Amino acid sequence: MDSAVVGLVGTVVGAVSGVVGTLTTTRLGGSEQRRSQNDQSARQERTTAYTKLVSACSRIYRVGYAVHVAVQDAPGRADSSPGVAERLQEFKLAVESALEVVSLVKLYGPEEIARAADNLASAMNGWYREVAFLAQGEGDAQWAGEAIELYEELEERFISLGRKALSSTPVLT
Template sequence: MDGAVIGLIGTVVGAVSGVLGTLITIRLGGAEQRRTQNDQSERQGRSSAYSALVTACSRTYRVGYAAHATLQAEGHQQSPNDAETLEEFRSAVEEALEAVSVVKLHGPNGIACAADNLASAMSGWRSEVELLADGRGDDQRASEAIELYEELEDRFIALGRETLSGVPARP
């Protein structure tokens, strides 16, 4: 073979190598960009879901605590306002339970379990308050139900922060 043919073959091989290298680099860069965008989108979805649950829990706590305090007050006499207050509490709990469902979809498993536990405590507290309204409740059990709810809400918030930041929560 003469030198010109060898040079031409070398040029073609170099060009093909350069094109393949560029294509591989573009493909890898695109995959990394998609992965980064997916991670960012997932984190944003979790953040929104966790925030919605915390907001719904805050409303539930305010409404539930007001109903609870009214029914536990010394000398409380049943009134038509009690039914309205209880309905507002039920509505707040239902809204929070919907937010729990969204959190469970976004996960991870630890946060989904924490949200489930919070939902159970919330429903238990509502039941205890309803029993108080019916005159069949126990003040001690109702107080324990609100304490459990507060504890599990704090636990959910700590796990949510940990999940979103990647930094373990301090005990």
């Protein structure tokens, strides 16, 4: 083989390996960028779902506490007390609305957050049920008090776990 042919073959091999190297680097970089964007998008979805649930919980507490106090003042007389029936209905609607958000939180996880949201949903339902029983004169004020305490405890647990989950997820830029 003559040196010109060897030089030409060397040039072709070098050019091909350069192109292959560039394509490989580009492909790997594109995959990493897509993964990074997907991670960032998932983190944003979790943040949005957690925020919506915390906001719904604030509304539940505000509405639920008001009707809880009103019912304790007049147990079994919800129909005769002005506005109690309407507030009780508003409490029910707030709980139902929050349950839809709980489903989103469970979808985006992680598992520990999903369980915390599920427990919170049970607590909000329990609190509503106890207040409704009180309003009908069939409930127990102590049970209703324990129901609100459980709700407060599980809401705080969800917030704490959500904060921890979001802060431990690296921010990708």
